[in-house]
Amino acid sequence: MSEHPGSSGSSGPPEHPGSSGYSERDVQREVTELQGxxxxxxxxxxxxxxxxxxxxxxxxxxxLAGITASDADIDKAEGVNINLWTGVGMLGLGVFFLGWLWLRPTPPPVDVERVAGEDSE
Known part of the structure; x- marks a missing residue:
């Protein structure tokens, strides 16, 4: 017996020409997962x-390099422990960026199609 395309057990195309075989619910679930x-x-x-x-x-x-600096290293920089001050400045700037991230996190992306659909209703 020959099986018709679209019947159960066949690996042929879906029953409706032009249909991808996915329901709208499956597509929406996949889109939501990708957005997440x-x-x-x-x-x-x-x-x-x-x-x-x-x-x-x-x-x-x-x-740490500034804390463990020798007197000779400090004398080369005219008496300023440049590694210590630079390291502290870098730490301060890094903490600033991480604090900024913590206080103002990245907002989730907006679904443009959904917003456009809600505005038109």
């Missing part, structure tokens, strides 16, 4: 997090 992943990625790769993190890490390294 997009929002997570936007928050993860926020430039304030990257800049703040790098400044904190480098600030710790330079501050």
């Amino acid at each position: 992943k997009s929002a997570t990625a936007a928050q993860l790769f926020d430039i304030r997090r990257i800049i703040g993190g790098l400044f904190v890490v480098y600030g710790i390294i330079v501050t």
